[in-house]
Amino acid sequence: MSIDSSAGRAGGSLVRQAMQAVTGHIRSQSLRVGDTLPGEGHFASELGVSRAVMREAFGALAALNLIEVANGRKPRVAALDGSVMAASLDHAVSTAQVSVRQIWDVRRTLEVRTADLAAQFRTDDQAAWIVETAQAMSRAGDDLDETTAHDIAFHQAIAQASRNELFRQIVASFGPLMEVAVPTAWRTRETLAQRRAILDLHREIARAVQKADPTAARAAMEAHFDDTIGHLLADLGD
Secondary structure, three states: OOOOOOOHHHHHHHHHHHHHHHHHHHHHHOOOOOOEEHHHHHHHHOOOOOOOHHHHHHHHHHHHOOOEEEOOOOEEEEEOHHHHHHHHHHHHHHHHOOOHHHHHHHHHHHHHHHHHHHHHHHHHHHHHHHHHHHHHHOOOOOHHHHHHHHHHHHHHHHHOOOOOHHHHHHHHHHHHHHHHHHHHHHHHHHHHHHHHHHHHHHHHHHHHHOOOOOOHHHHHHHHHHHHHHHHHHHHHOO
């Protein structure tokens, strides 16, 4: 196996091809998370490229959280990590490639489904934790930082209870955006009644999940997004 160095030396094409060779090796060998990979020297020899090319390829794969590299240790296959998606989402919003409305529309679709699945597949411990995070939001009072932390934990707990790892990672990737959006949404609810409505919806979702009622869980999550997020988008003028 070798890389065609004439395939365009500009633009880092050798590095890209080297990256593809490493990921191809992972697939062809049916490697799993934590399994070790051959080192830079092995791939450099097999592909007919310099160790510098492989070092750059390994570094890029590590930045994408596809492999783990550390001094003195063999590279390993990395676990799925939503932080890469989070960085991409943040970049897409900040450079106006996608709008806040589009982000929340995707969130609504995903989280209605995770609520449905969580009500079907949650364990008793997961249901108890979801209820607890909803109650913790109420106890936080006017502390926006604490409320935000509990709100993020609430949605991530529901995604985890869905028993779908991809949903969990995608919902986790929304975390950085929620750190901004949750306080903004909370500030749009100026009266005590409006703030209670937010908390009531979270508790309603939690109760539906605990009661293993997918229909009620979906309806409550839809109401949460239609109400709370609707006010957020209106405030942002998006």
